[in-house]
Amino acid sequence: MTSKPILRSIFRGFRKRCPNCGKGHIYGRYIKPADCCHTCQEPLAHIRTDDFAPWLTIILMGHLLVPTIYGIERMYQPPLWVHASVGGPLIILLVLALLPHTKGACLGLMWALGLTGDERQ
Ligand SMILES: [Zn+2]
Numbered sequence: 295m296t297s298k299p300i301l302r303s304i305f306r307g308f309r310k311r312c313p314n315c316g317k318g319h320i321y322g323r324y325i326k327p328a329d330c331c332h333t334c335q336e337p338l339a340h341i342r343t344d345d346f347a348p349w350l351t352i353i354l355m356g357h358l359l360v361p362t363i364y365g366i367e368r369m370y371q372p373p374l375w376v377h378a379s380v381g382g383p384l385i386i387l388l389v390l391a392l393l394p395h396t397k398g399a400c401l402g403l404m405w406a407l408g409l410t411g412d413e414r415q
Pocket residue numbers: 312313314315316317318331332333334335336
């Protein structure tokens with residue numbers, strides 16, 4: 295069994311690159327993994343990250359947004375309609391932008407550990 299560098303694989307995945315070569319794209323579409331890397335032919339589609347990436351996205355966005363919203367509220371005290379009309383869509387866009395990166399990081403971690411998402415306890 296060969297060990298794969300975990301941090302490098304996570305970083306490459308976060309950049310939406312193949313955890314093996316770091317050059318090929320890991321997605322065919324938005325967050326649908328390509329069958330294999332187009333550069334090194336490493337199979338990727340069999341790795342299922344399931345809810346790992348959405349949970350990681352929620353954790354990261356929560357730690358980023360709660361202090362930001364709290365700071366904006368403390369400094370400017372905008373009315374509720376501003377929070378709802380500006381903040382709501384902005385949060386959705388940020389989550390949708392971050393999700394492919396977190397899923398890539400999860401895919402890189404699982405690839406480095408040799409996991410596919412089908413493991414039993
Ligand atoms: Zn590759």
